[in-house]
Each structure stands twice: as C-alpha cells, then as structure tokens.
Amino acid sequence: MDGGDCAQLCFAPPESQNFSNCTWELYTNDVCDEGCNNIYCASYKYASEFTNLFSHGEYITDLLHCANPDIPQEVANISLFDQFNCLIHSPQSMYLTKGIKYQEKQCQDWWIGDGYCDDSCRVDECLNDLNDCNLGCQDDICLQVYQAWLYFAGTTTYNVNRTIACRDWWPVAVSFLGVNASINCNQLVINADFNQDEYINFREFIMIGVQFVDPQWEQKSTQINCSSCVGMEHYNQIYVPNQ
Numbered sequence: 001m002d003g004g005d006c007a008q009l010c011f012a013p014p015e016s017q018n019f020s021n022c023t024w025e026l027y028t029n030d031v032c033d034e035g036c037n038n039i040y041c042a043s044y045k046y047a048s049e050f051t052n053l054f055s056h057g058e059y060i061t062d063l064l065h066c067a068n069p070d071i072p073q074e075v076a077n078i079s080l081f082d083q084f085n086c087l088i089h090s091p092q093s094m095y096l097t098k099g100i101k102y103q104e105k106q107c108q109d110w111w112i113g114d115g116y117c118d119d120s121c122r123v124d125e126c127l128n129d130l131n132d133c134n135l136g137c138q139d140d141i142c143l144q145v146y147q148a149w150l151y152f153a154g155t156t157t158y159n160v161n162r163t164i165a166c167r168d169w170w171p172v173a174v175s176f177l178g179v180n181a182s183i184n185c186n187q188l189v190i191n192a193d194f195n196q197d198e199y200i201n202f203r204e205f206i207m208i209g210v211q212f213v214d215p216q217w218e219q220k221s222t223q224i225n226c227s228s229c230v231g232m233e234h235y236n237q238i239y240v241p242n243q
C-alpha cells in the first residue's frame with residue numbers, strides 16, 4: 001500500500017470528491033468501514049498493472065474487510081488470494097530464519113500488506129506480503145525498537161551479552177520506558193536468544209521490543225523482518241569472541 005500512496009483516491013479528502021471517505025486509520029483497523037467500502041479502497045496484486053483485484057472470498061475492499069456487492073466477481077480475481085493456500089505454503093518461505101529455536105512460520109492473512117515486513121508471508125501464495133518488505137526502516141515498530149537499540153547499544157554494537165542486557169539495560173527500560181518490572185529479564189533474554197550464543201543481536205532484540213509495543217504480537221514478532229534498520233549483514237549476527 002506504500003502508506004496509502006498507491007491508493008490516493010481511497011484517501012482523497014471527502015470534501016474534494018464524493019466516492020470515498022476513508023482514512024489510513026479506518027483502513028487499517030481490521031473492521032469494515034462504510035467510508036472505505038469502495039472500488040478505490042480495493043487492493044491489487046503487487047506489481048500488477050492495477051487490473052487484478054484480489055479478495056478474500058467475498059471480502060474485497062477496506063483491506064479485505066468489506067464485501068462489496070457492486071464489484072463483480074469477474075473483476076475481483078478471487079483465485080489470486082486463497083487463505084488456506086497461503087497458510088500451507090508460507091512455511092516454505094526462503095526468508096524465514098534457519099536453525100533457530102522458534103519462529104512462527106504461518107503467515108496470517110491480516111499480516112499481508114499491513115505495513116510490516118513478515119518473512120512468513122514472502123511467498124507467491126501470500127502475495128509476497130504485498131509491498132511491506134520494500135518500505136524500509138520507516139515510521140513503524142521497527143524504527144521504534146531500533147531507536148531503543150541505538151539508545152542502549154549505540155551505532156556500532158550488534159551483539160550484547162545477555163547478562164549485561166539484564167544488568168545494565170533492564171533497569172533503564174523499567175524506570176524510563178515503563179516496562180513491567182515483574183517480567184523476569186533473565187528468562188526473557190534466554191527465550192529471545194534464538195541462536196543460543198548467549199548474546200542478543202538486533203533480530204533477537206526485535207522480538208523483545210515488538211512485544212512491549214504490542215503484547216498481542218507475540219507470534220508475529222518472531223518472524224517480523226526489521227533488517228533494513230541495521231543492514232542484513234548485522235541483523236542476525238552470531239557473536240564471535242574477540243571480534
């Protein structure tokens with residue numbers, strides 16, 4: 001969706017037109033809103049020529065949350081998106097991190113095109129997460145967590161010892177960021193240390209940080225891809241002694 005730039009008519013000010021009364025907030029609130037139930041708030045297959053609408057069954061507009069009887073089914077090519085097909089093919093995504101203890105491998109349909117790069121959704125059957133993985137480290141959760149990383153680790157550190165994270169970072173997170181003091185930091189970093197090298201890299205830190213921003217995102221946080229913030233070479237770096 002490119003933050004709405006690819007659907008400008010959907011978000012055009014209602015005082016300037018009479019076909020849409022939608023905002024980005026309404027569009028992304030996971031329910032059908034009357035103002036967004038129009039052809040201009042339908043979605044097109046990524047990189048298509050804006051001719052192939054995609055749908056989830058009868059749901060076509062408002063990020064696949066509204067059924068719009070005015071849009072003929074032959075216009076909405078319903079074969080382009082099939083939730084079941086997406087679920088069963090998503091674990092084959094080549095972008096999922098290999099060799100780690102736990103990662104959610106099934107792409108949920110509401111993750112597709114939601115503005116966050118989801119590695120599990122990067123297969124054709126899940127529409128390659130629409131444009132989400134081309135958005136970069138923009139104004140979203142990735143950037144928020146990256147700013148916290150910069151605050152604690154600085155710009156040239158890509159791994160922090162688990163003990164140091166709990167000893168030095170955790171008290172600051174509790175007192176200044178409002179993190180729940182009853183959470184056991186030692187257990188948290190053990191769970192987040194996917195590659196079990198006893199250090200926390202930025203990819204692992206993302207899982208911790210995203211959950212603090214939105215506790216509902218426990219599954220999603222294990223496969224969200226924020227590599228654009230630090231660069232792929234540093235994103236999931238294994239700790240090497242004396243590096």
Ligand SMILES: [Ca+2]
Pocket residue numbers: 111112113114115116117118121129132
């Ligand atoms: Ca996504």
Ligand SMILES: [Ca+2]
Pocket residue numbers: 192193194195196197198199200201204
């Ligand atoms: Ca680690």
